[in-house]
Amino acid sequence: MNSTSLAPPSSWTLFRALVSIGVICSLLIVSVFQLTASTIKKNETKLLDQAIAAIFPNADTKIGYKQLENGQLKKLEQEAISEQQVFAIFNQKQQLLGYVIKAQGMGYQDTIQLLFGYSPQNETINGITILSSRETPGLGDRIGKDSKFLANFKQLTVKLTPDKIRLLHKIESAKPSTEKSPWQIDSISGATISSRAVTNIISINAAEWIPLLAKHVETINVGN
Amino acid sequence: MEIRTKVINSHDKTPSHSDEFIKGLWRENPVFVQVLGMCPTLAVTNSAINALAMGLATFFVIVMSNTLVSLLRHAIPQQVRIASYILIIATFVTLVDYLLQAMSLTLHQALGAFVPLIVVNCVILGRAEAFASKNSAARSFLDGAGMGLGFTLGLLCLGMVRELLGSGSLFGFMLLPDNFEKWTIMLLPGGGFFTLGLWLLVINYFNRRKVQS
Numbered sequence: 001m002n003s004t005s006l007a008p009p010s011s012w013t014l015f016r017a018l019v020s021i022g023v024i025c026s027l028l029i030v031s032v033f034q035l036t037a038s039t040i041k042k043n044e045t046k047l048l049d050q051a052i053a054a055i056f057p058n059a060d061t062k063i064g065y066k067q068l069e070n071g072q073l074k075k076l077e078q079e080a081i082s083e084q085q086v087f088a089i090f091n092q093k094q095q096l097l098g099y100v101i102k103a104q105g106m107g108y109q110d111t112i113q114l115l116f117g118y119s120p121q122n123e124t125i126n127g128i129t130i131l132s133s134r135e136t137p138g139l140g141d142r143i144g145k146d147s148k149f150l151a152n153f154k155q156l157t158v159k160l161t162p163d164k165i166r167l168l169h170k171i172e173s174a175k176p177s178t179e180k181s182p183w184q185i186d187s188i189s190g191a192t193i194s195s196r197a198v199t200n201i202i203s204i205n206a207a208e209w210i211p212l213l214a215k216h217v218e219t220i221n222v223g224n
Numbered sequence: 225m226e227i228r229t230k231v232i233n234s235h236d237k238t239p240s241h242s243d244e245f246i247k248g249l250w251r252e253n254p255v256f257v258q259v260l261g262m263c264p265t266l267a268v269t270n271s272a273i274n275a276l277a278m279g280l281a282t283f284f285v286i287v288m289s290n291t292l293v294s295l296l297r298h299a300i301p302q303q304v305r306i307a308s309y310i311l312i313i314a315t316f317v318t319l320v321d322y323l324l325q326a327m328s329l330t331l332h333q334a335l336g337a338f339v340p341l342i343v344v345n346c347v348i349l350g351r352a353e354a355f356a357s358k359n360s361a362a363r364s365f366l367d368g369a370g371m372g373l374g375f376t377l378g379l380l381c382l383g384m385v386r387e388l389l390g391s392g393s394l395f396g397f398m399l400l401p402d403n404f405e406k407w408t409i410m411l412l413p414g415g416g417f418f419t420l421g422l423w424l425l426v427i428n429y430f431n432r433r434k435v436q437s
Binding site for chain 1: 274325328
């Protein structure tokens, strides 16, 4: 350091120093990325499979679908995971059990990502799992822990209109102290914004996906 | 902080290696004495486990960056040092990010956007600038370890108080009875300031008493 303060270093010295550090850092980052990439991928799939198993305990295989702009469904590669997609869940006999829909939306602090199951036989939403959220610990994060709140989504009625183009009732947050309909959800007191956000995400995505899935049920059933 | 280091270094020419480590824990604790790195200190200490994870991630980054900066201190010209330090720190933060994801996705999600923010934790750049660029790798390693541990302890002090009062639990285990009215404010940003203020009060009180006696 003393030598540099006496005579200013040449531009080449400065350039060389920065580039060398850049090279060392890139090597470190790339090698650690390569080392951890497969484990991270495995962790993600494991988390997803656990979440699906919690919703459909008999789940055996899943096929991912993405919605195209023209309202068609596109089958995804086995391991591909996109931000918004649906998984058709089959049991061991390759019978369609239902769907798990991956959805996201704004919470109190940041995006909430969640999965919710839909059973076409029972016309119900049959469970949710919060994949990621940054809600306030102890308050908003109860959306993933509060058993009374989560029980709302164990058997939540979602009936289609007879022509199957939209939902008969919008899923919505129940107003306190009113008679509750089977498609209404009680918010958590103390975590109203977060629990309403969850209800909203499910409401929007259910209204979008469920009629679409009903329309394409034949192609999904043969696994295309 | 820079002045403080210089004063210590000039008073007794070579402080012992153990002293380089111990000073970060109490005498120059980054949270309570230097009051540096307040963004993670206030933001992620709403539960003890978050505080611990954030502290350990910072510990790793500060130890690694201190060591590398010290090893390269003769190769880095004065004029480009800031850019170099930031590059080195950012590299290790990226590594922590990948390693955390590989170890536990749940933990990674809990820390969320705060891991990338370690890049701008001024404790780390402060130690690179004030210590590692002037001292041997071994000393810088010890200094980094001490500061990292001191930072972790500081975060834990805040996290434990805030979780206990705000959620009635400690590391996720319910400690206080159900009828305890939880202090919601403790989980919100304001609670971070209150708790930090109280800790500073306690610590300064004891330090002052020690000086007087």
